[in-house]
Amino acid sequence: MQPLASRMAVMTGEGALAVNARARELESQGRSIIHLELGEPDFHPAPPVNDALKRALDEGKDRYCAVAGVPALRDAIARYLHDTRGLNVSPDQIVLAPGCKLALFLAMMALTDPGDEVLYPDPGFPGYSSITLGLGGVPVPFELSERNRFQPDPDEIAAKITPRTKILITNSPGNPTGTVYTDDTQRRLAELAVEHDLIILSDEIYARILYQGNFVSMMSYPGMEERTLILDGFSKSFAMTGWRLGYTVAPARIVPALAMLAINSYTCVAEFSQYAAIEALRDPGGATPRMVVEFDKRRQQFIRDLNRIPGFRCQAPEGAFYAWVHIGDTGMTAEELSRIMLEDAGVAAIPGAAFGPAGRDFIRFSFASSTANLHEAVERILRASAAWQSTAVVR
Ligand SMILES: Cc1ncc(COP(=O)(O)O)c(C=O)c1O
Structure with missing residues (x-):
């Protein structure tokens, strides 16, 4: 066999x-x-989200739909990222996926060639190393140590960058440590990315679950717009784990690759749940x-x-x-x-x-x-x- x-x-x-x-x-x-x-x-999810789902079904929104996501939801996500993270991204930079994890998987598939090195936090979400290995890449852990309040150490990361390093994965607030990267840490990581021409995969799935201060995306630092992919979704911030709704925000040059991978795998995200997601983002009841x-x-x-x-x-x-x-x-x-x-x-x-x-x-x-x-x-x-x-x- x-x-x-x-x-x-x-x-x-x-x-x-x-x-x-x-x-x-x-x-x-x-x-x-x-x-x-x-x-x-x-x-x-709040009752209006479920109501929006039922309404969408009653309206027949249960068809194949736009590969990258329905325009109304991509518009709503762009507005939401502006209002909650101060980002100015175009709806055209957003590609929906069935869950943040698949968004991560396909972003990595679009970017990783065999032998490419991927820096990722240890401890960290298990998918970072597993997906890298599955794609023939080389996972290179950087430590989040208790001594350093579980902040990444930019000096350690700098020492691990080689000519084969292509991707740096960040995750703030992080699973499993709950660390929110400091402004200084993020700034230094952004500088390293520019200096060494790295792509940042910024897993922002916990961005709204923050106990003090305002969330700052890796994409907001100088030079980051063209080299950051944000991975996010509705599982944690909107308590919609089973809905399987995630998205990538990518530089325009990378979006067609993500759409190509969507065409070759899930075709589109369930249309009715996308309309409900618009209501979740509006969140009028807080x-x-x-x-x-x-x-x-x-x-x-x-x-x-x-x-x-x-x-x-x-x-x-x-x-x-x-x-x-x-x-x-x-x-x-x-x-x-x-x-x-x-x-x-x-x-x-x-x-x-x-x-x-x-x-x-x-x-x-x-x-x-x-x-x-x-x-x-x-x-x-x-x-x-x-x-x-x-x-x-x-x-
Ligand atoms: C850091 C991190 N990224 C991504 C995911 C996956 O999210 P989703 O359920 O939307 O696929 C999780 C879920 O536990 C997570 O902790």
Whole structure:
């Protein structure tokens, strides 16, 4: 029998999905599990968004439609990026995709030749290295270390640039650390990109989930308009994970390549959901800011409580909805600890190595869950912590 393509041996899955599968198995055996593993808001779109979807269906908007997205939505996204990020992009620079992840995949496919080096954050979203490998590229991690408050270190990145480096992936606010890159960091990364003729893939999927200050896109720095692709979507900021709606904002010269890949894969994004997305962007009821206020409450409670668990140490994230907890002082590995938490305590979270080798001593918890659930999760972990109390380093 013919073997699979060789890329299948180098691509990797996602730890979150594996933990979720085991958690569901335990639940089917009658166990109570608190799900803090998936990166999914526990909110749903506001009623006007669902109404807009139904209206679009009633109006027969269920056909093949424009490859890059319906003009009304591309106009709305351009306006939204202007209003929320101060960007001046043309609707013609926007290509819709079924999810931010596919937008990322196809942007990388459009740009990566075998042997091209791709700089990406470690820990980071697992797709960055997996997709690079699948395309024959060379993933080159740069570390987000606790010492540096999980900010990228431009000096480290500069030292890793070679004549084969083509892409620098940034992700602010970042998964899994919640770091918002400082203005100085972004400025220096932009300067490196100009100096070495790099393309920046700026994953801005968490741009609206920010606990202080205003979001600044990598595209706003000098020289960045012609070399930045923004990857974003509706999954996190509008609680629309299952709708599969994402988009790329690209320099005009790259847009035809993205459209070509869309033609060769998904043809277009579901027409009716695009009309509903326009309503989500309008957000007259302020659903997104209200969701962020609620996440902020949970963030404050959860980070405070996690730091009470012996051997756990966690900085408050500035964005996204993850607690990135250093667990090295428990004397256990993140894998052992995650297993005990899931199997004995009924709390599902992800060992940090799922986000890259630099995540080895960490565990990621999502706090997109009710304050009652988060409180109960900490109580359960505290009870289970007897298993590592004797080995924990006391500070
Ligand atoms: C950093 C990052 N980028 C992209 C995605 C993918 O988003 P989508 O669900 O729209 O494909 C995620 C989802 O977890 C993410 O955390």
